[in-house]
Ligand SMILES: Cc1ncc(COP(=O)(O)O)c(C=O)c1O
């Protein structure tokens with residue numbers, strides 16, 4: 001089993017779609033929502049994904065292919 | 080003993096002990112150092128501060144270390160220059176340049192944050208420090224680790240300019256060039272942090288490291304005669320410096336060292352990597368990551384860790400933001416050099432260019448006090464000027480040849 005913390009950014013056209021739910025069902029990954037911000041034009045969601053390592057990876061891949069920006073939660077720490 | 084109470088989540092305010100932690104277990108928000116300000120108020124006054132040595136540690140009660148600092152005794156207290164020549168050019172009355180291009184030991188404001196990070200890492204008992212970097216941070220960590228006699232790993236993208244690599248390697252760290260882009264270096268380093276017991280200054284030591292930036296604004300306030308400027312233009316990459324500028328002012332107010340804060344804070348980024356500026360202009364508190372494309376490589380962070388806080392800092396202050404194109408960045412570097420005799424790096428070019436724009440647009444009024452933040456040295460980014468500046472005039476070694484070109488002028 002693997003746990004991965006990610007930040008998802010949804011563009012406007014995807015805000016209303018239940019993508020996280022679909023991903024969770026399809027790959028048997030448990031999403032645990034920790035934080036969210038949504039405006040009219042963009043949505044941000046901090047999640048912990050829990051599941052088989054390869055399922056978590058496929059789940060993330062699925063979201064990326066759907067057009068969601070997926071990043072590790074620490075953000076870009078380069079200075 | 081220090082005055083640190085512990086760490087606090089910036090999102091949900093949950094408290095944590097002062098350990099090498101950086102994210103909240105509950106909401107995954109970033110952690111920040113929390114102080115006993117009542118205690119500090121009893122010992123700090125203008126007189127006490129004024130009597131101390133001129134380096135970042137004169138503010139040690141407001142920095143998160145417990146014992147004596149092991150590095151940074153030459154860092155900080157950089158000049159705040161009244162920039163009348165540049166002011167004349169921009170048509171403003173009261174303009175200052177806070178010049179960290181001469182901050183020691185490695186000529187950028189990163190020496191402030193790294194001095195704190197390495198002193199703290201030693202207190203935690205780490206024997207190895209590390210960082211993920213595109214330049215200035217790598218230089219500072221390498222130099223200060225050498226001074227602190229600590230082992231050092233510096234991770235950089237493999238396609239970094241050779242000048243920056245040399246300015247790190249010379250101090251003897253392990254320089255690891257990762258074949259990948261910045262995002263990938265970043266991701267790798269986060270994984271390494273979980274695996275090795277190292278002090279990654281901008282990952283697991285980040286809450287402590289970031290505090291060092293506050294000394295930049297403390298100094299400005301002291302140098303202005305215990306006053307805040309009315310406007311301050313700040314370069315933004317990860318968004319740490321700009322949010323700590325705000326925190327530093329609020330702390331000085333809490334301690335009774337200054338009365339009111341009426342400073343408007345402005346964010347400056349390079350066009351092609353301006354996620355914070357875009358968010359501010361669109362009034363969207365969610366930062367949309369970008370793939371960086373700018374000559375201001377030290378600011379080329381597409382997914383800023385403190386982007387949201389940078390956004391909040393600017394909007395809460397009533398400030399604004401703008402971006403500079405590559406050409407404008409070079410013009411900004413030239414303008415500062417030509418008017419004030421200061422050679423800054425691309426990040427400084429961004430700040431000057433954006434300050435100029437905001438003044439021209441009337442966003443920053445011409446008759447109020449303005450500080451421009453110059454945070455790095457131009458000798459480090461000379462590549463950015465290749466083909467963009469004049470060449471020297473060539474002559475034969477005789478007087479006729481010289482007279483000819485003098486008359487041509
Ligand atoms: C010269 C210079 N100025 C400004 C910054 C921006 O600082 P921050 O990442 O805290 O926004 C950086 C580095 O990131 C830098 O190297």
Ligand SMILES: [Zn+2]
Nearest residue numbers: 088091103106
């Ligand atoms: Zn929290």
